[in-house]
Amino acid sequence: MSDFIIANARIITLDVGDLPRRGDAMENLGVIENGYVLVIDGKINQVQSGSPDEAVFEKSDELVVIDAEGRVVMPTFVDCHTHTCWTGSRLNEFEASLRGVPYLDILAQGGGIMSTVKSVREATQEDLVTSLVGRIALMASLGTTVVEVKSGYGLTTNDELKMLRAIHDASQEVPQLISGTFLGAHAIDPEIENFTDLVIEETLPAVADEFPNITCDAYCENGAWSPEETTKLFERAIDLGCPIRVHVDQFNALGMLTRAIELGAVSVDHLEHSTDKELALLATSNTIGVLLPASGFCLGDEYARGRHMIDSGCAVAIASNFNPGSAPMPSMPFAIALACRRLGLTPAEAITASTVNAACVLGLQKKVGRIKVGFRGDIQLLDCEDERELAWQICGGGPLLVSIDGEIIHLLSEGESGMEGEDE
Incomplete structure (x- = not known):
C-alpha cells in the first residue's frame, strides 16, 4: 500500500445527506473548494480544507506528496x-x-x-x-x-x-x-x-x-x-x-x-x-x-x-x-x-x-463511494478543475491518478499530466 497525500485539490467528498440520495440532494456533492486528502494504510485518514500542517507529514515515514494544482479529487466509480x-x-x-x-x-x-x-x-x-x-x-x-x-x-x-x-x-x-x-x-x-x-x-x-x-x-x-x-x-x-x-x-x-x-x-x-x-x-x-x-x-x-x-x-x-x-x-x-x-x-x-x-x-455504502475518514482509499484525481467536465467531455483520457484500497495503481508521469509527486 502507498501512504500518500493529495493537496491543493478541489475535493468532491459526496459525504453529505441521507442514503441513497434522492431529488435535490443529488446536486450536493459535498465540495471542499481547496483541501487535502490523506491516505494511510489503505484508508482515508484525513479530509480537510486548507493546507496540511507539519503534523500531517509526520503520520508516515514514506508519504508520497501529490500537488493536485487545483484539480478535482473524487471517489472512484x-x-x-x-x-x-x-x-x-x-x-x-x-x-x-x-x-x-x-x-x-x-x-x-x-x-x-x-x-x-x-x-x-x-x-x-x-x-x-x-x-x-x-x-x-x-x-x-x-x-x-x-x-x-x-x-x-x-x-x-x-x-x-x-x-x-x-x-x-x-x-x-x-x-x-x-x-x-x-x-x-x-x-x-x-x-x-x-x-x-x-x-x-x-x-x-x-x-x-x-x-x-x-x-x-x-x-x-x-x-x-x-x-x-x-x-x-x-x-x-x-x-x-x-x-x-x-x-x-x-x-x-x-x-x-x-x-x-x-x-x-x-x-x-x-x-x-x-x-x-x-x-x-x-x-x-x-x-x-x-x-x-x-x-x-x-x-x-x-x-x-x-x-x-x-x-x-x-x-x-x-x-x-x-x-x-x-x-x-x-x-x-x-x-x-x-x-x-x-x-x-x-x-x-x-x-x-x-x-x-x-x-x-451493492450494499457497500459504508466502504466506498465517498471520500470519508475510515473509507477505503479508492480515489481518483481528474485532469480538470471542474467536475462538470466528466459530463461535457466525450471519451477523454481518463483520470491522472487512481488509487485502490490506498494503492496507487494508475499514475501518469509529470510530463504527461503536469503534476508533481515526490516522497516526503
Whole structure:
C-alpha cells in the first residue's frame, strides 16, 4: 500500500445527506473548494480544507506528496451493473445490428446472449478468470474500482457455478472490489426441457449453497423470463436468503417492476419503457432504479426517463452494463456523459448516481463511494478543475491518478499530466 497525500485539490467528498440520495440532494456533492486528502494504510485518514500542517507529514515515514494544482479529487466509480465475465466474440451480430436487425430478432435466431453462452460453456474457468481480470484492469484505468459482475452466460448449473467461481477467483487476483451476482435467469435455453423450473429448483439452490446470500438477478422480457417465472424465481431466492435484482422494462413494460418492488428488490435496472404509474411506485419505495444509458446508445437511442425519475423522487444509480452485445462499453465517464445528454441528468446528479448511490445498490455504502475518514482509499484525481467536465467531455483520457484500497495503481508521469509527486 502507498501512504500518500493529495493537496491543493478541489475535493468532491459526496459525504453529505441521507442514503441513497434522492431529488435535490443529488446536486450536493459535498465540495471542499481547496483541501487535502490523506491516505494511510489503505484508508482515508484525513479530509480537510486548507493546507496540511507539519503534523500531517509526520503520520508516515514514506508519504508520497501529490500537488493536485487545483484539480478535482473524487471517489472512484462504482459500476453496479456489468456482464464483464465472458469469452468469445459477437462482432458478426454487431454488423447485423448495423444493418438494422433488431436485438430481439438476433436473440430469437440463437444469437445474442446464447452466442456468448456457447463460448462460455466451452471455456475453462481459467479462461474466464483471465478475460475478466483484463477487463477489470481496463476499467480501473478509467476510474472504476468497484465492479459488480454477473454470471448468466452459462445457464446450466455447472456452467453458472463455473462463472461464479471465476468471478470469485478474479476478485482474489485484483485490488478492486468485485461483487458477484447470480444471473442464471438471463435467457431461456431452448435445448433444455423445463428450463425455468430447472433454474429455480436445481441451479439456484446449488448457487446459494456455495455462495450464501449472493444476489439473484433475472432478465424479465418478452422472449426471456416472464413476470410469472421471474416472480417464482425470486420467491425461491428470498426463501434461500438471497437479495434480488431484476432487468425490467428494457423493451416492454410487463408489470414486473411493480412485482419486484413488492418483493423488496434491491434494484430495478434498465427502465427504458417503464410507465408513469410504476415509476411513481418506485419513488415511494426503497428500491433503486439503475440507469444503463450505454444500452440505449447501442440499441436505437431509447433511454430511461432519468429526469422524470429524479424529479419524481426515485433513487437512481448509473452503471455501464458492460457486456459483449448490447453495451460493449467499460467507461463510466462515458455513461455519465450519456446520462446528462440523453437522460436529462445534471453533472452533479450523474456523479452522485455513479458513486454513492451505486455503492448503495451493492450494499457497500459504508466502504466506498465517498471520500470519508475510515473509507477505503479508492480515489481518483481528474485532469480538470471542474467536475462538470466528466459530463461535457466525450471519451477523454481518463483520470491522472487512481488509487485502490490506498494503492496507487494508475499514475501518469509529470510530463504527461503536469503534476508533481515526490516522497516526503
